[in-house]
Amino acid sequence: MNSKRISRVLHVLGSVGIGGAETFVMNLYRNIDRSIVQFDFLLHFHEEKSYEKEIKDLGGRIFYIPHITEVGYLRYRKALADFFREHPGYNIIHSHINETSEIVLKEAKKSGIPIRIAHSHSSYPKYNLIVKIIKGLLKFQLTHNATHYFACGERAAKWLFGKKNVSNVKIVRNGIDIDKFANDNNEVSELRTQLGIKDGTLVIGNVGRFNPPKNHDYMIDVFAEVKEVNNDSVLLLAGDGSLRGRIEEKASRLGLKDSIKFLGIRDDIHVILKLFDVFIMPSLYEGFPVTLIEAQASGLMCIVSDRISREVDLGLGLLEFLPLGKKYIDDWARKVALSGKRKKNTINESVIREFDIKEIAFEIQSFYIAKQSESEDGNVS
Incomplete structure (x- = not known):
């Protein structure tokens, strides 16, 4: 040709x-x-x-x-x-x-x-x-x-x-655009200030469309339990979608409005991920979620649903799979609260380069x- x-x-x-x-x-x-x-x-x-x-x-x-x-x-x-x-x-x-x-x-x-x-x-x-x-x-x-x-x-x-x-x-x-995940602490510090998040606050986050498979309801339930363990914590939710309004209402109803920040659609996800201490993904099903690759590239501990394929685990010791269901909410909350202390600042670049x-x-x-x-x-x- x-x-x-x-x-x-x-x-x-x-x-x-x-x-x-x-x-x-x-x-x-x-x-x-x-x-x-x-x-x-x-x-x-x-x-x-x-x-x-x-x-x-x-x-x-x-x-x-x-x-x-x-x-x-x-x-x-x-x-x-x-x-x-x-x-x-x-x-x-x-x-x-x-x-x-x-x-x-x-x-x-x-x-x-x-x-x-x-x-x-x-x-x-x-x-x-x-x-x-x-x-x-x-x-x-x-x-x-x-x-x-x-x-x-x-x-x-x-x-x-x-x-x-x-x-x-x-x-x-x-x-993913791996060059975006090089450390830039200035951008992260600026975003932390913009969002009014203090140093030392546990930052839990998710990036995804507000639709049923992403299971935002479960995220809110887990976060409510995390607050019982660590009141100095926030949940950042980036994305938009048909269920966003209902999830915002649930957050208000549970008294979590001031602790959950709805970020909408963003073009600085690489910066947002670096601000997180732990990434949470209780999805009902996924294919090969790019956000989990990005999260691992950012050195984030990730607590994810066991319905997500193990293929997404890059072998960096950053993923933990948990079952879904009401009886497991306490387990999720405990893992999330503890995982926030295990964030890595360095990653295996040769693994990430494959993506x-x-x-x-x-x-x-x-x-x-x-x-x-x-x-x-x-x-x-």
């Missing part, structure tokens, strides 16, 4: 709000050579706080179609067919919307797009029986309509593509270019 020609890759997402899969794609986008590979985005929702402006500044295009829950299966397929007919020329489509990728990639296949990537970023959401059956059928069909399978880890690979297909899945780690987004972006860019070249030669595999 002529390297002077720009290859445009169509990424399919729910939105480009500040979230896990979205952040991963944007990290790729910032670090690829955009004179060779460009990204376009097919989205289902608009979010006020999102990466949309940055995408346009980087040269990307954004398109919208209605979500399947808004228009139903048949009209959703028609919207996809119409889009592909009106926007020909894509050789690569990279879909990040779990089982629904099957519908997208089926229409992409009918439209003649030769390289169709399904990417799993999560695992084990709970469905009722009817939805579980439908999703199971979509997963089965997905393996026939995707030409390539990507996943953030082995558990996410098994969940979307099935055990028998794991050997065919390309594991793409959720990379360098620059290296991962180059790998994916090379994959796109190679597959684009194969498609032009009629040898896609």
Whole structure:
């Protein structure tokens, strides 16, 4: 393929709000050579706080179609067919919307797009029986309509593509900008002052979207118990989402309003993580959460749900897995209170380097270019 020609890759997402899969794609986008590979985005929702402006500044295009829950299966397929007919020329489509990728990639296949990537970023959401059956059928069909399978880890690979297909899945780690995690105590000190947090206060934190899988209710319950053990403690919650208002109300109801700070969507997560003494993640399910990689890169002790894959443990002695449930809240609180004293100031850089987004972006860019070249030669595999 002529390297002077720009290859445009169509990424399919729910939105480009500040979230896990979205952040991963944007990290790729910032670090690829955009004179060779460009990204376009097919989205289902608009979010006020999102990466949309940055995408346009980087040269990307954004398109919208209605979500399947808004228009139903048949009209959703028609919207996809119409889009592909009106926007020909894509050789690569990279879909990040779990089982629904099957519908997208089926229409992409009918439209003649030769390289169709399904990417799993999560695992084990709970469905009722009817939805579980439908999703199971979509997963089965997905393996026939995707030409390539990507996943953030082995558990996410098994969940979307099935055990028998794991050997065919390309594991793409959720990379981070490791240069941001070099020590800068001035930034941390300034943030501590801005937030009114005294030296010596135990700082507990989480970074994540306010939605059911993140289990913010449990975080609040755990923090309420931590306050019983150590009153000089605060909980910092970075992120936004549909459940934020309800969680704020719960904090007020439990008398914790002054001890819990809702930070909203931030662009200084690397600084916020350095301010934390301990990271808490009682998620109901995750794929390969990039925030846990960032937390370990920051030397943070992390108390996390045992429903999160052990793959995320980098072997730095910074993760402790605990079960969920009301009867374990005291255990969580005790571990959190004690772990805040174990923060590390140095990390094993050779381990963290494996998650360098620059290296991962180059790998994916090379994959796109190679597959684009194969498609032009009629040898896609």
